[in-house]
Amino acid sequence: MADSEALPSLAGDPVAVEALLRAVFGVVVDEAIQKGTSVSQKVCEWKEPEELKQLLDLELRSQGESQKQILERCRAVIRYSVKTGHPRFFNQLFSGLDPHALAGRIITESLNTSQYTYEIAPVFVLMEEEVLRKLRALVGWSSGDGIFCPGGSISNMYAVNLARYQRYPDCKQRGLRTLPPLALFTSKEVGKRHRPNPGLLILISSHVTTPSRRELRFWDLAPTVSEWSRLMREGKWSPRIWRGRLVWPRLRLTFHFFETFILDSGAVPFLVSATSGTTVLGAFDPLEAIADVCQRHGLWLHVDAAWGGSVLLSQTHRHLLDGIQRADSVAWNPHKLLAAGLQCSALLLQDTSNLLKRCHGSQASYLFQQDKFYDVALDTGDKVVQCGRRVDCLKLWLMWKAQGDQGLERRIDQAFVLARYLVEEMKKREGFELVMEPEFVNVCFWFVPPSLRGKQESPDYHERLSKVAPVLKERMVKEGSMMIGYQPHGTRGNFFRVVVANSALTCADMDFLLNELERLGQDL
């Protein structure tokens, strides 16, 4: 029986509130933190959607439930959720469980405020400023601006909006229709059926009809910010893979070709978006070369370092981002490699002219009164298109305070070491074929099952190989032993991408991964 009458009394009953929260926290510690990170437990407990619906009893009803029932529900939610902090979760660009970051998140949730004014978020307004200053310093800037956004796609979208506004500061008054067609550049490895070599992909901000449309892809900036943004995150400055190594095309020539094309079409180039750490391959664009082009042509340089930005903490590896200090804007997601917790995505700007507020500000008088008794320049709400904004800085700040630059640097370096270990171990075994030598902690490879070994010349080899990963993925998920993502990529069929990011990983976890793939695929 539901004892709903007993529950509303919780409001204003501090003893009952405390008892409930302590009980829930006990469940969290036992189920999500201890079991959820233990290799003796499953990384996931797979259920078919219909069965899971039954198990969870999701329906929301008229009557409330007892505390005992609620605790059971908490246990079930955790039990059937994927344990992203588990050492065998290699599936995403985020993984691992940092206890200080989690502590920061729990405090954030208990304080439940919005980041927009010093009035209601005094600590977090100052803290965000300090964290952004630190991130900018790692980029190489002694001044600038920035903001935490709800994810990298929105950070990238902001960069485009700012670049356009900087070039056409009256566009808010005059309207977009008075602007010429705009062109932004990013890159994508396109298939051989389209071009002899992988080349730049131009995303054009307005419709241009042209016979070369089959070769280039046209996107309208505004309605397809979504597509653009995702492509940008996945975008690659055409790192050809040649003999297992990345080879960069001749950027300047390529640029020249497209500039001519764009000028013919009347489009005005305004932004180049480079990527530091692509999603699948973990590739880094050559930022110095790109910055040269941008400088010569007066283009805004945005660097999507959502994934790779954290490498700036490593003295050993930060050369991968050489030239980033020449960017106008950088997107960097500490919720990925640093495991700060979803979401923690910073947009960093070199600008010191208050561009963010000028571009996004609406001066809502009910929120941003100018007759306050403190310096209203502290109020950050007018920097964003959102109104309320979550506090995303505390989890990163607290983790950083606990680890220091040094602790975080060790983590990054350790991830590189383990990724290298994994690659070298793969080379010692039959059945593992690398897509490329990794630059970063994405290790991309095919598992070649026994029946396909030595059959590379067979006409259906690639087709059969591409069907291996989905089968192994199903087996590992249903057993709950580990999770590794796979995807097709360009003309390549499905291959696995292991992301070595969890700071609790050891060589033993890498060995397990290889053994487990061999075990799961031995009959294929």
Added chain:
Amino acid sequence: MADSEALPSLAGDPVAVEALLRAVFGVVVDEAIQKGTSVSQKVCEWKEPEELKQLLDLELRSQGESQKQILERCRAVIRYSVKTGHPRFFNQLFSGLDPHALAGRIITESLNTSQYTYEIAPVFVLMEEEVLRKLRALVGWSSGDGIFCPGGSISNMYAVNLARYQRYPDCKQRGLRTLPPLALFTSKEVGKRHRPNPGLLILISSHVTTPSRRELRFWDLAPTVSEWSRLMREGKWSPRIWRGRLVWPRLRLTFHFFETFILDSGAVPFLVSATSGTTVLGAFDPLEAIADVCQRHGLWLHVDAAWGGSVLLSQTHRHLLDGIQRADSVAWNPHKLLAAGLQCSALLLQDTSNLLKRCHGSQASYLFQQDKFYDVALDTGDKVVQCGRRVDCLKLWLMWKAQGDQGLERRIDQAFVLARYLVEEMKKREGFELVMEPEFVNVCFWFVPPSLRGKQESPDYHERLSKVAPVLKERMVKEGSMMIGYQPHGTRGNFFRVVVANSALTCADMDFLLNELERLGQDL
């Protein structure tokens, strides 16, 4: 001394992780939950920004810190933060602390996953679907679609994007420049210097030059989504306040005028955005009348019910939203009146044609593989412009399970009762002048200090009155006794807006509020 060497061992040391988290949770319970909701404690401990920076020692350094230092930092963060769960926090549209929602948030943070696929969020993909189904049922729809967004502004932005895409489904291929200028309608109470009566404000999606520009404000849809979105949230369908009551203008005539104007200018109207619960006054647009107009002219009707949507739970008060079932889309933020926790913002759609995925989808192959071993229609990631997306459903679901519809309804009804109590008490006292009779739980009023009472005819009365709220605000914040927002509004000078939303409030808190204002303002 920092003992940074001791800390990295936390990764992979379950005992140390548990000890840290238990200690932090103890601090949270003591400081944020017990003291943070106790009327014997301050709602905020005001510090000037420079002093607060010193107290917090925000700088991120090379060396890490000991667990003892980290716990001290947690205490300081909580101590100097505003307690939005405190019974004297009336400052925002969110307040109060629901323990079940907080429990859901802590579980969400400990699981740290992204909402985009069934693969890595099986529980939450199904749960979001069920919660959205429940919210749609309250709107009056037996089918439809929806998604949780990072805040109401983004929900509103999505609605505009969807309405445009539905009208021009080829706009992604053809580009925005091939579309005619588009017009959307919302309303704003504009000042008397512009128009004799408050009237509709048209936000036009493209640049139109016209001599009437001084009267109407033109916005380009794409670059000013931010402004538009905020204005929309603040937008009012011109509820004139006449003799203390809201009076609605003749919508049809107004529409007719603007339609003629728009057609002359070549712009195509495509969307009307109504508001259920405006930010300052808490006003509700007459949805039936607006739906009639939309139906006649084939316009998409969006209802911004970010603030007022939760009233649908109350059988007594849901008539305020009569007609909402005729909308095409509804934005509803349970993080406001229901205290689910920031952020929890649902965009609900009547559409059953998969419009969200068609409009926003990018089919990123690395994320949304089509050869998965489960029904990929469950993957919601392609419904949004973001890539990663926070889990915002669990906190609402868990609270709802605990309270039931009945428990939540009691809360809403109780808030209305307390707001009415506050208004009636104000009328019994000297020195409180209502801006209007509230329809909702926003109580807007001027505090008239002793020196201004009976001086209504004085030429500088309004100017002097508008300076009262900022002074009282400074005093209450510096004492930490309570927090109430104020703002100017149209031609009205600064007035207070008390939001009666915290479900732990009692009549005693209302009495305190009035007494405290009198005490703080007795010398003015």
